[in-house]
């Protein structure tokens with residue numbers, strides 16, 4: 001059973017049709033790439049999956065069961081976590097604190113205040129190391145990390161708090177070549193840990209090396225759905 005599935009999903013904002021008849025699936029250990037230019041409907045699609053909007057047509061299923069989420073919190077309760085491109089972080093907050101931020105709202109975890117500071121520091125450091133992120137110090141302000149490192153912290157946090165599906169909204173859009181490579185590496189690690197990843201991008205060069213399935217959107221409609229093995233790249 002796919003973790004997340006849309007069947008002929010559509011979204012109308014009044015008279016505007018932002019999305020029409022879009023279907024996709026993502027299973028555990030798979031990266032589903034959603035590609036398209038501005039206005040293609042990518043944001044609308046992830047807002048539906050993340051619980052910010054509801055589809056007005058078609059079906060949305062999580063682990064085979066139809067769902068209608070009223071809030072991102074409900075999506076998170078089903079293990080669907082979103083990492084936004086623009087991480088709204090307080091730049092002076094230490095990395096470890098940021099790692100545990102909002103954890104009281106996360107599945108299977110007790111209230112933030114009950115956690116011991118040393119435990120949080122140790123855990124954050126170890127979890128980041130396990131993802132291959134070797135920071136000098138988890139006490140350093142999150143604002144001193146590069147954009148790529150901040151995304152990686154967000155990915156590691158979602159993995160630690162038990163996300164099953166990770167939605168990444170243009171995680172490489174604002175990054176240079178080297179940092180994009182680092183973020184792509186963590187996407188692959190999250191996949192290898194058995195998460196389903198939905199990777200939104202307007203850059204096919206970033207999506208092709210990591211994707212298992214590809215959905216191409218244009219003006220709210222699917223103009224192509226490909227499995228990795230269908231694609232042959234020209235030399």
Ligand code: ADP
Nearest residue numbers: 013016018036037038039040041042043044045
């Ligand atoms: P993308 O993320 O690919 O740039 P969007 O999902 O933001 O695309 O937009 C898809 C279409 O839906 C666009 O034509 C956009 O103008 C329209 N749209 C998006 N959000 C709204 C909204 N809240 N109200 C009305 N139209 C919207």
Ligand code: ADP
Nearest residue numbers: 013014016018039043044047048051052053054
């Ligand atoms: P919310 O779920 O918070 O009410 P909105 O639907 O109001 O969100 O807007 C979501 C996003 O879509 C915003 O980033 C906004 O800029 C964009 N948006 C809102 N209205 C339109 C529109 N008519 N055309 C294109 N984009 C829109």
